[in-house]
Amino acid sequence: MNINYELPENIQHLLTENKNQTNTFKELIRQGGYMPPNIDLLIDAITALSMGKNILLKGPTGAGKTKFAETLSNLFKQPMFSVNCSVDLDAESLLGFKTLTYQQEKQIIEFIPGPVINAMTTGTFLYIDEVNMAKPETLPLINGVLDYRRTITNPFTNEVVTAKEGFGVIAAINEGYIGTVPLNEALKNRFIVLEIPYIEGEQLKKLIHSSTKLTNDATIDLFVRLSSDLIQAVSQGKLSEDAASIRALLDACDLSMVIPPKRAITRAIVDKLDEDREKEFVKNLVDTLF
Template identity: 80%
Template sequence: MNTNYPLPENIINILEEKKMTHHNSFEELIREGGYVPPSIDLLVDAISALSMGKNILLKGPTGAGKTKFAETLSQLFNQPMFSVNCSVDLDAESLLGFKTLSYEGEKQVIEFIPGPVIHSMKHGNFLYIDEVNMAKPETLPLINGVLDYRRTITNPFTNEIVTAKEGFNVIAAINEGYVGTVPLNEALKNRFVVIEVPYIEGEQLKALIKSNTSLSDETTIDLFIKLSGDLIQAVSQGKLSEDAASIRALLDACDLSVLIPAKRAIQRSIIDKLDEEREREFVKNLTETLF
């Protein structure tokens, strides 16, 4: 697998300080995390920011691998990662935790069950906030103090002041322009270092297909890579929505093509997900040409 490594010496030192497991090479660890970066700069910049205690915002199209990127960073830093999936229903309890009734012996007591924010702060773990711009604008300011230099929050359910343990880091992900999303306010955006995550193409995509799907036929893999490149180009030209070029959907199609014809695999995994008939016909024509 050609991933353009090794990493720079200063980045290796950072990861070794974070107790990277020495029996693994960096390439093995990255493969275990599941994200092969199209540029080493993406990895270096993300590791640098996290090692300095900065929050990072992964920004890019759907299916480009933002969640896998976060999981790979978690793997490299040898840190468990707790996740928050944002939606319009996200509230303080979803972020911070909730109270419930429990028993101590025969005595009934009120117990607080920590949510992902409190848990990751107290244990010094990674916190991943997915689709951060899907949350209502009034919800995320609850954790502004967690995201700035204070790394502190007063838990409204217990009045406990929680300060993040060393090792706590925040990674968020964003897809812009989707239905239900709202622009991030400046106060929130300024708490992050932004890293653009592009689509994976070429040799990196080939390596991903080989390591993450059951497809092994070189000719078919090359056809899928060509299809992906054509879809990405069509998205950049405004002919298709970003959903059409999702790498996640492409990997599903690769997997299905082992058992059913490739054209039908693409139909199920990519074409039928598109809302507009014009887009469905466009991708169908591309598929017919290639396969």
């Protein structure tokens, strides 16, 4: 694979053709990062960011989108400023705010930069989580940041801020949840979209080993089987996506070091579900395995 643009030295090898996938996963585990379901997902994300593209991570809750963003930040050796979107997100939450302070006993107005300005001026990554939770009129404030201009006129200082080299944007989206809105086309077209599926099988087993305190292989295998059954039930419309959250499963694995696995699963997974029908469904699955 010929790369015509500069990549960080520590990830050059990840874009080499025929790179052994096992070694790549070991590298990610060593860095405490996300293990993608396939190496192409990692390569495509690295490629897009290296070319100055924004990437949008789409996938169910608990699939590992935030962990993937953190892994990319580690691989590029880039700090990452974060924005957690909600209906209350406003210009101050994105860009910063003014406050009164003192300088040599004189009261002055000082601007405190927010995550967008910080990421731009330091040339680092910006992570926008649950981007479709923000009000439709809020995110257009940063349209210029997300396109080729990489600039914004700070409404609080009237300063034109241009992003330093190295600046990149990673966003994540959960579709179909209460409070979310569809992304408008102007915003969506500013991203390269990557679908992030659930981790399963051997990759999930490795993740449990590396990310939880659970060490018993037999119990880990049962949790992997439970996860597979939950994911299948979600795909068949029998359960909501919350039931198959990998994050919740890892919590259950940790709890099972101290309390019985059935009770751990009840606390970490079952009790988060809203419908009694779904709770009973998961309990039945657990009874067959544990």
